[in-house]
Amino acid sequence: MKGSEAKMTGFMEGADKRFVIPVYQRKYDWKYDNCRQLYEDLKKIVFDGRSSHFFGSIVSAVVPNGSKIEYHIIDGQQRLTTISLLLLAIRNLIAQGRVMTKNGKLDEQISQRFLVSPWASEDDRIKLRPVKSDRDALVKLFGDEEDYDCSSNLTINYQFFYEMVAKEEIPVADLYAAIGKLEIISITLDQGDNAQLIFESLNSTGLALTEGDKIRNYVLMGLPAQNQTKYYDTYWAKIEKCTANDVSGFVRDYLSIKQQVTPTMSNVYQSFKTYSETAALPVDVLLTDLLRYARFFEKLLTCKSGLNEQRLDDCLYRLMRLEIVVTRPFLIEVLRLHQDGKLTTDDVLKIFLITENYLFRRNICEVPTNALNKIFLNLNKEIIRYDNTVDNYVSKFIYALLSKRESGRFPNDEEFASALAEKQVYQMRGKYKAYLFERYENYGTIETKDVYMHLDNNVYTIEHIMPQHLTPAWTESLGTNAAEIHETWLHRLANLTLTGYNPNLSNNTFVEKRDAKEGGYKVSGLKMNQKIATKSTWGLSELKERNEEMVKRAMEIWACPETTFVPTEKEFDSCTLDDENYDLTGRGIARYSYLNIEQPVTSWTDMFENVVKFLYQKDKSVLISLAFNSKNNPELAAYVSKDESDLRSALKIDDNVYVEKNTSTTMKISILRRIFALYEADPMDLVFYLKDSESKKTSEISRYEIRRRYWEYALPIIQAQHAHRGTYSNCTPTTSNTESGFFGINGFNVSCVANYDKARIDFYLGSTDTKKNKDAFDLLYSHKDDIEEELGVSLEWDRADTYKASSISYALNGVSITNEADWPRMAKFHAEWSDKICEAMLPYLQDVNSMRLQNIARAFREWAMARSDVDLNIAKCNRTYTRFTTPGMTAILPDLLDAPSGWNTNNHYFYEIINRNGKEAYIRFAISSKNITDEFRTICDKINAFNPIKMGKEEWLWRIPFKTSNISIPEDISQDIIFKSLDLCLDEIHVFEVDLAEKMKT
Template sequence: MEGREGKLIKYIEGSKTRFIIPVYQRNYDWKEKNCEQLFDDLIKIVRGKRRSHFFGSIVSVHEGSGRNTEYVIIDGQQRVTTISLLFLAMYNLIFKGIIKPIDGSLGIQIYEEFLVDKYQTDAERIKLRPVKDDRVAFEKLFDGDVYEYVRESNLTINYQYFYNRIQKNEITIDELYDAICRLEIINITLSGEDNPQLIFESLNSTGLALSEGDKIRNFILMGLPADLQDDYYTKYWNRIEKFTNYDVTSFLRDYLTIKNGEVCSSKKIYTNFKQYVEDLSLTVEDLFKDLLDYAKRYGVLLNGDNKNDSLYSCIDRLNRLEKSVTRPFFLEVLRLYDEGELSISQVTDIFLITESYLFRRIICDMQTNVLNGMFSNLHREIMRYNDSSCENYLEKFKYVLLSKNGRASFPSNREFKKKFMEKQVYNMTPKNKIYILERFENYKTKECKDVYEKYDKGIYSIEHIMPRELTPAWIKDLGDNYREIHETWLHRIGNLTLTAYNSRYSNKTFKEKKTMENGFEDSGIRMNNYIAKNEKWTSTEIEERSKYLINQAIKIWMLPSSGFEPEKKQVDVYSLIDEDIDFSGKKIKCFSFRNAEYAVTSWIEMFQKVLQILYIEDRSVITKFATSSYFGIASYFSFNKSDFINSVEIYDGIHVNSCTSTERKLFILRNIFKAYDVYFNDLIFYTNKEK
């Protein structure tokens, strides 16, 4: 590896010097603010008469290519690409006669030294070759037809910024060129013995961080020959990006959650992926094929599917509720469909039941932090029944979901109705309250209205039938208890509807809202038909409508029943996140930590084993507790066995107090997990009642 300081233009000048952005690099992603900062710096160079300005480092691999000198850019593509865009904007302004430099040869000098090889064919003349999608946008800028520009591309956006900024004449174009000539870089050229991957990781440990998805793309592609890089990028990676709407990082997190059987930390996606690949014996292409298969399923979860209208609609609703925690489970369900284990009807039922489960929990104000771990393990939990067979998968799914206890439970009809009746629906998040009204409006009709689109465009709004500001006429209609009625019922579901005429309704009387032009009697919104049948609107009518809608809700968000019966008594399954479970009288049979199972005979044995696993992973954390003089969690750990009535050894003479209740042991583990940055739901218990 050779590194030296020098001028940027010396690095990029020369028509026979070409720069290749390899396919494992991310797309160009400098934003307009980055270009603004660069241009401001160039102005400061001129006005401050600075001799030089450091522009960062560029790492490349030199590859001789016959008559040309090619550099594969390992790090620094953002800088090289941005300067090329600036040069192109300068050239086009000069070429079109919009700006006239003092140096009459400046335009042709920029074009032939920094932008093209004039002796090459049109297809090969451009010196910089960005990655696939960027390349198209870059080439369009050279063609000069504004109508053909790829306007959504960052290259086009930044080019236009420079094109417009230069015309402000804050400095002359000759001064701008002179300022660029003063930019200095550290030019690092790798030799054949250097490891580009290790150097790349080191360089990107600081600064503008790559996404985890970017790092993984580089990890897979960087070690391949150039022809395979191009082939696999086009055949697999670029398609994976498109199926995942270019959010590859989120997709890979869910992919690893499936493969490893535990929720993957957002901070450890790249590390966990490398470990996962190293533990496999797959070829790179087999890995890509598997990733692409899951990416296609991920695309269904993001964008829906035309195989079934009910499934498509359900996916759209789940996305609007922003319940991405379900995706690892749904990816496995879609895999079973692809493999012929489930029918499209069964898949649809699973999605609809999951939607009911999630929505009932929203209404009942149940905590959401349990869902991550629950859905990451749900498929495996289903497959535990009856020899891991996919037979009766739907019924097993319903059985498992209905068997959930505590914070993961499926709210009953009674609980759901009670909570819904009392819910201040209007005070819920916008996405949740419009979701509710859309479901009521389009339930059991083939003539569905696009409630979401009309709401998003401001055509529909949510109407309080009894208005938020009571007029004397409304006070009279409500009676002596008008304050209590208004406070109790204003924001509940029985008093809410949809309308396109909210501003006209305002706080008019009920009779006026009902009979006016475009009032409830004329409304094209189905749910307003019920309202129009009433002669008045008091607490009685609001309560009756609430009951009517909630009886519909029981049918829309159904509580399923399961015909599945386990062949034998199964153990109960809990995780460390289940803080509200009483473990008194429950005997632990085994536990699972990070997808590895351990047979144990007691809670003490589990307690000791988990601490031992964590201690081996990082000795410093528990050692710090054992040597601390503070109370709290540290008081349960010591190098002195005699500090406790009963204890068990972790390792290296560190003892932990075992003379505690099961609840206290779990409390200690939760605090230790926090110190180790481990998810609570990574630890799963399998128990049954003590005889």
């Protein structure tokens, strides 16, 4: 191998040279940005007066061919091709007279020196010979413009250079001179050089090769020259076509199937080399197998199963639209089993449909997706392992999914129905919204509509029946609680539909939307609008009715599968190191699996010792550094040491490296998580298989019950802490491990998390707009030091660049939701720290008006809490409404037990402090008629007789018999002024109540 410095033009010059791009090379694929960068570099050479500019390296194998010298380009074809396109653009512009130069024959000079051999035959004149798919496009660039192949990347980049040169931002002669200053390292290989190894070691400055490119070179470069074209045409070109040139992604799935470990995308090439060398298959056998799997991959990409089953192809299309790729290794294996005659077409259809239901239910229930990769990676193996056969495959498949727990679970009907009913559907990601409405419109009918296409083309849009902006007419029709109904139901499924006439409907009243001649619900061709068109009004009762209908319909569309299969040998429960919510109290371990290698153990200590020693052998420097520099990681300092005497019961890993082993199971798991983080190892790769325990506390049912009981205990404490802000006012105890509070910024919340080994606060930035989330995170992170100084603690900052959402967290370790003795400490932590974190974060995120409204609402609530003669209902407060009752009015309108009001309370009235615009406020008296008794209705009628409302109706839902005078809110939100003003309003209320009580006696 010989290397030397050279000018790029010097390398290219010579009529006897031909530059051949071998068939195993990728297509030319420099992008617009690459070309722009090159052009900017050339401008800098001119403007800065530079004498040279390094342009990278070109590696070639010189192959004499008669009177010609062929340079087979091993690396650098992107640079060589791009410079050729730029020179061709200059030549053509000069020849066409579009740009002028003092050298009248510069176009001929460029052509004969660098682009063509003028005395060669017609088919051998062009010196650059790209791969076949690019060659025709290049030839056409030397001809008439109307013949150009505009779909080719060569043509696109040629036209970019053509347009830039035509602008003459720099004189064409200067540009040509700048090209002459580009320097390269020209590396030519001797006959005995290993082109592949040299290629791999290069630090190229050009466009990085994809993992698929490297694999192609690895496979084909090792073949004799005469076989390279044959194998490329027979196998590789077909593989590229089947995978739509996503060879890297395909090989990643292929290796996942073959090795049961998913390589990172950046490590696909190395993993493939290891697999190929280990399998030691002949090249043609390896390529035959790759091509077979590529054809299965193609079926998933094209949504054409080839099984003559339209329902399957439709399902493939829906899965493709959801863009979930972690299922591919499993689904490819299902297609292979069908081709092998082990599964019927009906089996395949059922598996794909159930997979679809599983994925969508999890999305609606917001089950974390981190477990999916491992679930689908191992699923085929798990199904076969039940009885070592593929018999009864579908039933075993259903059992496998239904047996998953926690982050792997298949949400049951109760969880799915509850989540769907309350889901902010309009704020879901677009692909899931499109999927959901397509299913509602087309499920169960052969008269389908192309919902996807119409949404893509903006023919259909998602319509809010109750509009996003309430008009006075809508406010009146919704009644006294209009704002709360709007806030609760606006983005829920019950209030959404499809329409092709959204601008026509806009904020019209419901009757106008229903009866519009163009686009009205009555004339809509969409099935989902037919029931809406039968309604005379649209309010809370209609929303609840439609919600119930939509949830019922969802149970049909995304049905939960059933199976009678039970393994002959009981399966161990399993969880991974990543499962924070799994309670291991009282659970023994039977075996563990790391990187798909299973190891039986007798105790958690055995597992802990094996895993730590395995990681240590992988990279000793990590634990050695930790042992000798404990200050670098204070969380682990108490458990890892260079001195055995520092630990209570030291596990010797190596000389001067000891780890504490006298810890609880929970602490061993915690230590392992931290060590895995240091090793950048995936905690999902470590799987524990658990023994049953008679004393275990947490069956699935009791686990959810524990959570519900904890939130019943903790939520009132959290709500009281946030009373000034109302962050958790609408929360109720759930069976989730998380309660989220909202503060008026769409998609952002503060969450209290209760796990089996810690309590945590997450400040979650999870709107549908990724840029909004990352911008907010970056803004907060720019004030990290100030925020952490204010809080007095260090937070965990996770930008999560590969995900849509970002988060900022703080945790309390060493507590468990299963230990009721920890509950007071956990609830105190959740209440105080969720409030502190909001106080520290929100001033950076909320606009001035939002902060003003929030601070006014805070003052109103603090006034109510300071008064002994009012009873504030924190759970029913928000930024607009501060609700309370009084002893005087409760004596007139007593509570009705087991008859919830429109606020879902026993009391059927509230005094509401209204805070709409931040300038004025007042207190009003509101009554709900929902579930009232005849006796109660009689009292309400008497009140109405004494204080008639303007729009009294016999059938009423809400009444506002009384309101106080308006109060002005000072600019500085003076608490003293607000308190005095509200005291005057309360005086008016007391006068009203005394007067009303006297009148009621008559």
